Amino acid sequence: MENSRKQLSIKQILLQILITLGLFIACTGICYLLDFFQIDNRNYLILYILGILLAAVFTRGYVYSLCLSALSVFGYNFFFTVPRYTFHFYDRSYLVTFLLMLVTGIGISTITYQLKRKMEQINALNMEKAKIKSEAEKEQMKAMLLRSISHDLRTPLTTMKNGAEVLLCDDGIEKEDRREILSSIIDKANWTIRLVENLLSLSRIDSEHLTVKKQAEALEEIVPQAVRTVYGALGHRTIHYDMPADLMLVPMDATLIIQTISNILGNAIKHTSDDGNITIKVWNTGKSAVFRISNDGELIRKEDLPHLFEAYYKGGDNVQDNIGGLGLSICKLIVTAHGGEITARNSEREVIFEFTLPMEESNV
Numbered sequence: 405m406e407n408s409r410k411q412l413s414i415k416q417i418l419l420q421i422l423i424t425l426g427l428f429i430a431c432t433g434i435c436y437l438l439d440f441f442q443i444d445n446r447n448y449l450i451l452y453i454l455g456i457l458l459a460a461v462f463t464r465g466y467v468y469s470l471c472l473s474a475l476s477v478f479g480y481n482f483f484f485t486v487p488r489y490t491f492h493f494y495d496r497s498y499l500v501t502f503l504l505m506l507v508t509g510i511g512i513s514t515i516t517y518q519l520k521r522k523m524e525q526i527n528a529l530n531m532e533k534a535k536i537k538s539e540a541e542k543e544q545m546k547a548m549l550l551r552s553i554s555h556d557l558r559t560p561l562t563t564m565k566n567g568a569e570v571l572l573c574d575d576g577i578e579k580e581d582r583r584e585i586l587s588s589i590i591d592k593a594n595w596t597i598r599l600v601e602n603l604l605s606l607s608r609i610d611s612e613h614l615t616v617k618k619q620a621e622a623l624e625e626i627v628p629q630a631v632r633t634v635y636g637a638l639g640h641r642t643i644h645y646d647m648p649a650d651l652m653l654v655p656m657d658a659t660l661i662i663q664t665i666s667n668i669l670g671n672a673i674k675h676t677s678d679d680g681n682i683t684i685k686v687w688n689t690g691k692s693a694v695f696r697i698s699n700d701g702e703l704i705r706k707e708d709l710p711h712l713f714e715a716y717y718k719g720g721d722n723v724q725d726n727i728g729g730l731g732l733s734i735c736k737l738i739v740t741a742h743g744g745e746i747t748a749r750n751s752e753r754e755v756i757f758e759f760t761l762p763m764e765e766s767n768v
Contacts, residue, residue, distance in 0.1 A: 456476060481498070485498055563589070621661075622653060673699075691762065693760065
């Protein structure tokens with residue numbers, strides 16, 4: 405590690421030296437071109453000062469620009485004052501020119517260095533402010549999330565509690581009523597389980613900095629597992645499949661992708677009439693596996709479409725959200741963690757959710 409740092413430091417120093425020498429050579433070359441056209445050589449000072457300014461901007465510290473200041477004075481004297489190609493000069497006024505050129509170069513180097521340091525301090529301060537603001541926003545979001553989840557959990561838990569108390573206290577309940585109460589308890593319990601799974605996934609993805617462990621999974625196994633998780637809420641709705649005939653292996657974290665499909669299906673069920681249709685289509689583009697889930701339910705308002713994957717976005721009455729407002733935001737996190745993309749759009753008669761998963765097996 406120490407050797408690597410030393411090598412990196414040496415490379416950086418060599419790079420700064422090359423930049424400095426490159427600027428000197430470039431300025432001298434342009435001056436030679438001007439000399440060919442017999443331009444007054446005192447104009448060459450401007451080019452050398454420009455080189456000093458560029459050195460101050462593109463090198464670290466001010467040592468290199470100071471060196472270029474001295475080098476420019478000697479270069480101007482050597483190449484462009486009479487007698488040429490010596491460090492002598494006949495015109496005494498050149499001495500003042502050299503001193504002014506050196507002082508100007510040093511001044512430019514020092515001022516530029518100070519400005520760069522000020523800018524670095526300002527940038528560091530802005531980054532710190534942005535970090536503090538981000539942390540404050542995160543804390544605010546967590547508080548809002550906890551309030552929302554508490555509210556979302558209260559209703560199903562109260563329903564289950566009341567239903568269980570009725571069954572416990574009244575032995576004379578008709579069989580059909582008992583079945584209805586038990587069915588309601590099961591539905592609310594499944595809803596609560598899916599909410600908890602979403603929260604666990606959110607915590608897992610956040611703690612692992614959006615990384616997932618992928619392995620090749622058979623598509624023919626993943627989709628049916630996802631459908632089974634929402635089967636109790638399906639009612640009389642029909643699910644249609646359009647899947648590849650051949651075995652298709654997709655690199656993924658199976659648990660998370662099953663949850664993604666399940667969340668989107670949950671949305672489709674929620675916003676499709678009881679006799680409606682839901683279609684699951686999957687195909688391979690060569691680079692990505694594309695999952696498309698569409699339903700013939702109510703279309704989403706155009707102004708709500710860009711915000712569907714934001715947790716607890718409050719839009720129109722027909723905004724599709726799922727499992728306490730977390731479902732679609734979880735889907736986006738999971739798909740992004742896999743290196744894919746997720747979108748939602750309306751067609752003429754359908755709402756279409758589509759996400760992609762890269763076919764390569766490397767972890768994101």
